[in-house]
Amino acid sequence: MSSSRLGLRLAACLLNISEARRKNVVEKIAKAALFEENGNEHSEATVLNIFSDYDYNRSVITIAAPIEKLVNSVLAACVEAFQVIDMEVQEGIHPCLGAVDLIPIYPLSGVGVEECGMVARSLAEKLTIHVPGCSVFLFGEADQPEKRSLVQRRKQLGWFSRREFKSLKPDVGTMPDKRCGLTGIGASPYxxxxxxxxxxxxxxxxxxxxxxxxxxxxxxxxxxxxxxxxxxxxxxxxxxxxxxxxxxxxxxxxxxxxxxxxxxxxxxxxxxxxxxxxxxxxxxxxxxxxxxxxxxxxQECKDCAEYALRKKIGEFWKKREGIFM
Incomplete structure (x- = not known):
């Protein structure tokens, strides 16, 4: 049954975090996306995939949910990540600015990229409230009215070489804390x-x-x-x-x-x-x-999200190879 017949308007976040060498830490961050503040498990969120690269010291966690539920799941994962990743000691060959380096929101079905942009802006506001020292730059549909691309914003901010933030003015939040760094939040097509x-x-x-x-x-x-x-x-x-x-x-x-x-x-x-x-x-x-x-x-992300949510499989990344090959 498709997401439209399920009545779901689906979106995904490919959460980029600056940690890959501690598998238990990465999985703890992923699992945080599946639980509400009261400890109850989200029945309408799933972690579809975790990709970690040791040399890059970077992981990408794919979180999918109905657009109305995605903010809280991603927020919970980010709060956990900021608690356990310290940018003052982080090392890796992949460029990065933040403990949570990138939070892109993508439409999967039944929702447009403009709405994903509004969700991304809402997430930016909530994240800076929940995590003191967290600072955000916006890109794509979240960056209003300019809608500057991620590539443009990264060049402007010195993403490829910067680790000092003294002259940097974030779009949301205060000047970046050295432990948290700077986080990019935005929305675009997949x-x-x-x-x-x-x-x-x-x-x-x-x-x-x-x-x-x-x-x-x-x-x-x-x-x-x-x-x-x-x-x-x-x-x-x-x-x-x-x-x-x-x-x-x-x-x-x-x-x-x-x-x-x-x-x-x-x-x-x-x-x-x-x-x-x-x-x-x-x-x-x-x-x-x-x-x-x-x-x-x-299409694979949409298909896996529909299946995982229909079957209520939160930790889909552990089971995907036995279902989708």
Whole structure:
């Protein structure tokens, strides 16, 4: 039964936290999303996936719920994260600014990106009240009226290199506390994370490939943001794959289209992205040695959320491989 027939208006949060080396801590944060303040378990929230990378020291926790319930679940997970992650001692090769680094809200079904933006702004206000020292910058539909993208905001704030906050003015909250850091909260159409490893230790070559596939490049892949990082003795091309509104989708171009509330969105398929990186690596005399999709495609996220909520499976990440392969 679909979410529309269930009467659910679903959204997801891909919560990015600056911790991956303590599995028990990451799972404690994930489980916090499933419980109310009185200790009762949320029957209308599920954690679909936990992806942790030791070298990056970064985890992505996928939380899904009806849009009306999502704020409280995400808020509970964030409060827990701020209690157990200290940015003054955090180390990892992935850029980050906050203990809770990123809170993007994505529509899955029956809800528009504009409403997700309102939910994101509400979450920002509540988070700064619940966590003294927490500071927030807004992006996408939450950033009114400019609607600046996450990429724009990160560049403005020095996300790639900053760890000092003295001159920084957050959108919500006071000047960032050194322990908490700065958190990005926003909303947009769904964004996947897809990482491809090349068999090389040459970071310059990795950066060259990342630059070539970026959507900002005239010959790049629309909707793709990419960076290159040393990873496990090789170079990983880490990609954010954005969904973008597409009123005239073209079939069989390597892009996949889906529809929410009459709006058509498209994104490059992970297979097409991998093929392009493989080709560019081959041109450099290098092979690719692995691909990781961090979580789900938009349709997979929707399907898993519907199933988990229908079956009341809060800790879906523990069972997903036995249900969805």
């Amino acid at each position: 964004v996947m994370n897809c990482n491809v490893t090349i068999d090389s230790q040459d970071l310059a070559t990795g950066k060259k490939i990342a630059s070539a596939i970026r959507g900002s490049n005239v010959d790049g892949l629309k909707g793709v943001q990419a960076m290159a990082f040393p990873h496990c003795g090789k170079i990983e091309i880490a990609c954010n794959v954005e969904s973008f509104e597409d009123q005239n989708p073209i079939e069989n171009t390597g892009y996949i289209t889906y529809c929410i509330l009459g709006h058509h969105y498209s994104y490059i398929s992970p297979q097409s992205l991998e093929a392009q990186i493989k080709k560019l690596a081959c041109d450099e005399g290098i092979s690719t040695v692995g691909t990781a999709l961090v979580g789900f495609t938009p």
